[in-house]
């Protein structure tokens with residue numbers, strides 16, 4: 001197709017090869033091309049973190065990247081965290097600590113927390129608050145979110 005670029009992106013372990021417009025944002029690629037709508041778009045100013053995914057294991061705001069910038073990379077979205085019926089430990093901790101209300105911020109929050117715990121496996125409360133400061137919860141459920149991340153850290157194998 002003229003005016004498009006081919007990309008090969010592994011999403012949640014599944015290889016995808018697509019033709020995309022060069023200006024297509026990664027979040028729209030994930031939602032509209034791959035069909036994974038768990039990644040939300042909450043702002044157009046790169047400030048809310050609702051669109052957070054992992055790119056080669058690092059958390060990124062997928063509304064700040066073009067799909068072509070993820071060419072050759074591996075992306076993990078919220079749909080790729082659970083193992084079958086078994087929730088990822090961070091998802092489990094969010095459930096147990098009531099770390100979500102409307103759930104809009106939750107996919108991004110969980111992926112930001114997964115990345116935080118990879119970098120800092122034994123975080124203090126302050127580390128968690130600082131690590132998640134790029135993710136906003138419009139329900140203001142921060143207290144339980146922080147408790148969930150601390151619980152996930154404690155329960156990590």
Ligand code: FES
Pocket residue numbers: 040041042043044045046047048049050051052061062063064
């Ligand atoms: S939608 Fe990406 S930061 Fe808000």
Ligand code: FES
Pocket residue numbers: 099100101102103104105106136137138139140141
């Ligand atoms: S739970 Fe509603 S925005 Fe965070």
